[in-house]
Amino acid sequence: MIDGVDRPVPPGLLNRLRGAPWVSFALRRSWRFVVSLGLLVTASFLMIHLVPGDPVRGALGMTAPVELVNERREALGLNDPLWEQYGNHLKGLFTGDLGSSIVNDAPxxxxxxxxxxxxxxxxxxxxxxxxxxxxxxxxxxxxxxxxxxxxxxxxxxxxxxxxxxxxxxxxxxxxxxxxxxxxxxxxxxxxxxxxxxxxxxxxxxxxxxxxxxxxxxxxxxxxxxxxxxxxxxxxxxxxxxxxxxxxxxxxxxxxxxxxxxxxxxxxxxxxxxxxxxxxxxxxxxxxxxxxxQKDYPMVQGIVLVYGIAVLLVNLTIDVLLALLDPRSTIRES
Incomplete structure (x- = not known):
């Protein structure tokens, strides 16, 4: 809309935008970042469930009372179905909640x-x-x-x-x-x-x-x-x-x-x-x-932070390389 009048976008403009090197480069890198981030989040979540044994029992020790172990498992949501735990994990990521430590209950x-x-x-x-x-x-x-x-x-x-x-x-x-x-x-x-x-x-x-x-x-x-x-x-x-x-x-x-x-x-x-x-x-x-200490929620959160840092650095380097050598934006990734 220009001066209050709807004007059609020239047919070739969208094609030129889609074919623009920087647009194509940004889409490729953004998609790669999103996929890598999804894999990282899933892997860090599954880490706590692939470790043999009960992580809460391992963190609190074999002499910890059963009541305390059950209470901590319930507080951490480990008694919920796996899909529900994964959904809560994703919800926590969007709200900045990575859970609590098993050892000292610190966020x-x-x-x-x-x-x-x-x-x-x-x-x-x-x-x-x-x-x-x-x-x-x-x-x-x-x-x-x-x-x-x-x-x-x-x-x-x-x-x-x-x-x-x-x-x-x-x-x-x-x-x-x-x-x-x-x-x-x-x-x-x-x-x-x-x-x-x-x-x-x-x-x-x-x-x-x-x-x-x-x-x-x-x-x-x-x-x-x-x-x-x-x-x-x-x-x-x-x-x-x-x-x-x-x-x-x-x-x-x-x-x-x-x-x-x-x-x-x-x-x-x-x-x-x-x-x-x-x-x-x-x-x-x-x-x-x-x-x-087998404090897997803490390990899970730190691994996630390290992984995101690596992904962000790689994305930044890709952008800087494209600025130094614009030809890299049209090369196949």
Whole structure:
């Protein structure tokens, strides 16, 4: 309707919208996100029912009175038919109710709300130095070793990055605690005391992924530096920094961004082990404690949060890649 007058939409307009690359891309990614989210919700719900034995009895212990066990099962709705439990589970998700802990009857959403910020801080604080350090180092090493130059520097860089990437995060965390907290006393051994408490956990999470990303950036930059348009830019006698910053780096960022997104999801999952080494008050330490206590509603809620975080990161990376390379919006997914 224009100026109060109904006007028909041109027949070709709807077809053009349906065929527009960004519309098709958004529909594909939205559908994939919805399907993945549905599978995640269903899997997290079934998890509590596929575990052998009575989860309430396992959480409260074999000596817990039968009356208490039955009361807790009734409160959790475990005596209802499976389809009714699933419906209540979906209803709770839409209302922000993930149930209550079997062990202490605390609302799962409240516990997650208290612990999630600390996990996100660790993951994001680790991701920043990965990007800030790895990309410049990778670009610098590509510039220094281009054309087979400085073989010794290339060997040292490759060997060091492979070694750092091969060390498991929890083992690296233990080593950091022993050297810098126990022996040197520079940082707190565990728990969040002040800003210095973040240093060792962030290093434990960031060093390995940074080494991997630096190697990938170097390989991608070496590939890009051999392209014709880079030789053309050099022929125009542009400053080297401009050739690298304006022409080479943006074209090497597609693979780097994809890997960086995968690393961010890995960091979120990696906090589980690192938080337990440092007794960090986040979701990682909470889910391990809940597994040991057989507190399945709490485990179910945390797994759901971790899964949604991974899906959102992947969706964000897809959108950023499409912005950097619009051709990806018309490729088959």
């Amino acid at each position: 799962v959403t409240q516990v997650i709300g208290d612990r999630l910020p600390e996990t996100l801080k660790l993951a994001l604080l680790a991701f920043v130095p990965i990007v800030v350090v790895a990309i410049p180092v990778g670009v610098l090493m590509a510039a220094l070793t281009r054309g087979g130059r400085r073989r010794s520097g290339e060997l040292a860089f490759t060997s060091t990055s492979v070694l750092l990437a091969a060390i498991p995060e929890f083992l690296f965390a233990v080593g950091l605690v022993y050297v810098f907290a126990v022996k040197l006393g520079w940082f707190p051994v565990a728990r969040r005391v002040d800003a210095s408490s973040y240093v060792l956990p962030v290093l434990a999470l960031a060093v390995g992924p940074a080494a991997v990303l630096a190697r990938i950036v170097r390989v991608e930059m070496l590939s890009v530096l051999g392209d014709d348009y880079i030789r053309t830019a050099r022929a125009r006698r542009l400053p080297p920094w401009l050739v690298y910053a304006r022409h080479a780096l943006p074209n090497a960022l597609t693979t780097t961004l994809t890997l960086g997104g995968m690393m961010l999801t890995g960091l979120i999952a990696g906090t589980v082990l690192v938080e337990n080494v440092f007794a960090w008050p986040g979701l990682g330490s909470t889910i391990v404690q809940s597994i040991l």
